Amino acid sequence: MREAYKDQLDGILDDLVIMTHQVKRAVSQSTIALLTGDAGVAEQVISDDADIDRARERIEDKCFELLSLQQPVAGDLRQIVAGLRMVAELERMGDLAVHVAKVARLRLPHTAVPESIEPSVRRMAAVAQDMVSKVAVVIAERDVDAAREVEAADEEIDKLRRATFQEILDPGWAHGVEPAIDIALLGRYYERIADHAVSLARRVVFLVTGEHPGAQH
Amino acid sequence: MREAYKDQLDGILDDLVIMTHQVKRAVSQSTIALLTGDAGVAEQVISDDADIDRARERIEDKCFELLSLQQPVAGDLRQIVAGLRMVAELERMGDLAVHVAKVARLRLPHTAVPESIEPSVRRMAAVAQDMVSKVAVVIAERDVDAAREVEAADEEIDKLRRATFQEILDPGWAHGVEPAIDIALLGRYYERIADHAVSLARRVVFLVTGEHPGAQH
Numbered sequence: 001m002r003e004a005y006k007d008q009l010d011g012i013l014d015d016l017v018i019m020t021h022q023v024k025r026a027v028s029q030s031t032i033a034l035l036t037g038d039a040g041v042a043e044q045v046i047s048d049d050a051d052i053d054r055a056r057e058r059i060e061d062k063c064f065e066l067l068s069l070q071q072p073v074a075g076d077l078r079q080i081v082a083g084l085r086m087v088a089e090l091e092r093m094g095d096l097a098v099h100v101a102k103v104a105r106l107r108l109p110h111t112a113v114p115e116s117i118e119p120s121v122r123r124m125a126a127v128a129q130d131m132v133s134k135v136a137v138v139i140a141e142r143d144v145d146a147a148r149e150v151e152a153a154d155e156e157i158d159k160l161r162r163a164t165f166q167e168i169l170d171p172g173w174a175h176g177v178e179p180a181i182d183i184a185l186l187g188r189y190y191e192r193i194a195d196h197a198v199s200l201a202r203r204v205v206f207l208v209t210g211e212h213p214g215a216q217h
Numbered sequence: 218m219r220e221a222y223k224d225q226l227d228g229i230l231d232d233l234v235i236m237t238h239q240v241k242r243a244v245s246q247s248t249i250a251l252l253t254g255d256a257g258v259a260e261q262v263i264s265d266d267a268d269i270d271r272a273r274e275r276i277e278d279k280c281f282e283l284l285s286l287q288q289p290v291a292g293d294l295r296q297i298v299a300g301l302r303m304v305a306e307l308e309r310m311g312d313l314a315v316h317v318a319k320v321a322r323l324r325l326p327h328t329a330v331p332e333s334i335e336p337s338v339r340r341m342a343a344v345a346q347d348m349v350s351k352v353a354v355v356i357a358e359r360d361v362d363a364a365r366e367v368e369a370a371d372e373e374i375d376k377l378r379r380a381t382f383q384e385i386l387d388p389g390w391a392h393g394v395e396p397a398i399d400i401a402l403l404g405r406y407y408e409r410i411a412d413h414a415v416s417l418a419r420r421v422v423f424l425v426t427g428e429h430p431g432a433q434h
Contacts, residue, residue: 064294064298067284067294067298068290068291068294071288071290073285073288074285077281077284077285081281081284081301084298084301084302085301085305088302088305165398168394168398169394169395169398173394176394177385177386177390177393177394177397178386180394180397180398181382181385181386181397181398181401184398184401184402185401185402185405188402188405
């Protein structure tokens with residue numbers, strides 16, 4: 001009985017790893033839709049979000065079942081509550097990828113990102129996507145070092161976002177207000193995806209080391 | 218013993234009401250900072266956010282204590298887990314108010330919002346603030362009707378946000394890229410505050426009626 005319970009507890013983390021991969025795919029596909037203007041890919045990201053929502057429900061149900069039936073305390077309780085929070089953050093990251101896909105869809109048959117700023121946006125998206133990949137490793141391996149790498153990458157996201165702002169506010173910006181707004185909001189979406197990645201990584205560090213994750217802003 | 222436990226359970230909702238009032242104040246003060254360009258008010262919102270973070274920690278600790286010591290099941294368990302989620306959303310709303318205050322601070326000694334678009338931004342902020350006020354009532358009174366009002370108000374926020382987009386994308390927009398980006402991001406912040414208000418209201422409806430809150434996007 002005790003064994004089965006431990007398995008269920010670890011099963012939640014396994015489910016979170018699978019869900020993190022789903023989210024990573026949503027982030028990478030939404031970026032492809034954004035940079036190529038591929039309508040099919042954008043639609044796919046938007047419709048696939050239902051799978052992420054269902055994964056959330058499934059994992060939440062498991063957490064509730066464990067809380068109700070096993071009445072865990074101490075570390076186990078901490079793990080389940082962390083699981084509930086992580087699943088909520090992953091769902092939110094999926095929503096943010098949908099927002100990126102919707103910006104792409106709104107500008108079809110064109111792409112939302114002018115050529116001159118495309119490298120910065122591409123780089124920001126790549127860093128965010130890589131952070132999500134690393135989060136999967138952090139959760140799967142309880143890897144505290146990988147968690148620190150996620151945190152370090154967040155600084156690069158901030159730097160890239162500031163750089164894109166400089167580009168759109170430059171007097172030489174020739175693309176007008178609409179693409180500038182798209183870029184500003186896209187920067188915000190990727191930044192939030194990155195923030196959630198950091199938060200997820202910190203939660204795992206907290207589970208492993210008991211060291212409290214800092215507040216996120 | 219059982220009585221004390223019930224009191225603690227209700228105490229969490231009472232604490233959430235107080236925290237909701239703190240958040241409401243942050244939203245209204247950040248809007249004042251934004252629309253008047255008052256540096257002192259902006260700084261106050263930013264520094265007062267630490268109180269909201271502390272409220273979060275306190276309420277979380279109480280939830281954990283109840284989960285550990287009382288091992289609640291069924292409705293009580295549902296209420297505590299809802300409390301954990303609500304407290305996270307309230308903290309996030311406080312962060313969003315800080316974002317508004319920081320936009321205000323960035324543009325000092327000017328105001329970030331050009332006069333022509335000020336009424337739309339003011340209205341959007343007022344609706345968001347009113348939604349947060351109503352959430353306090355929803356939680357305090359377990360008021361399902363007030364929760365429906367919060368949900369209805371969210372449609373107005375969406376409408377107002379679309380209207381501000383039309384204004385900044387209008388060929389007659391004479392204020393350039395920077396204020397347009399500020400308005401776009403401010404719209405996003407108020408929209409997210411409103412989304413969280415809806416989510417909080419739905420969680421209370423779920424606690425009261427058992428009817429599941431819909432997913433938020």
